[in-house]
Amino acid sequence: MRESDVIAGVWLHTPDIHGDDRGYFVETYRREYFPQGREMIQANRGDRVAGCLVGLHYHLHQADFWYVPFGTARVVLHDLRSGGPTDGATLCLTIGRRDDGTHDHTGIFIPPGVAHGFASLTDMTITYLVDSYYNPADELGVAWDDPEIAADWGVENPVLSNRDQTNPTRADLPPHLRPSWPMRT
Secondary structure (H helix, E strand, O other): OEEOOOOOOOEEEOOOEEEEOOEEEEOOOOHHHOOOOOOOOEEEEEEEOOOEEEEEEEOOOOOEEEEEEEOEEEEEEEEOOEOOOOOOOEEEEEEEEOOOOOEOOOEEEEOOOEEEEEEEOOOEEEEEEEOOOOOHHHOEEOOOOOOOOOOOOOOOOOEOOHHHHOOOOHHHOOHHHOOEOOOOO
């Protein structure tokens, strides 16, 4: 496990893989891996076809843990926490199945105030744990194509939801919806 050197409070974990001729076993998540985390109370799964883009979403009160058990995702994270040590930083990384057919099994802990999204580079499945129940008032977004964020999504002409097509740019976020540092621990 290691903290991102780009965005404070984002943790990347590559678990041990235990396998033999029958297949493999992976322990994808443990609460103790993430020092800033709280108990995860809800699990979600999303299946996407290649070329979809989800995000950028963010929460003021909720943390997420993402894992891609099938396929390949380009993950984009952007720190919206005003006044923080990594305010304005963008992290782009690819997780899941690699070009050589192996799987990296990386899990990502995303704290509140960090915008997050992914593009499906292949057909894929993403699982995510959250530390709060769904709250529509805490489902916020910023434009996926905001030039200030300058994300490299790895897809051309992505398929987007109506919500993701209409999110405001970072500069146009209303002040009361702009996270500030420090967020809760």
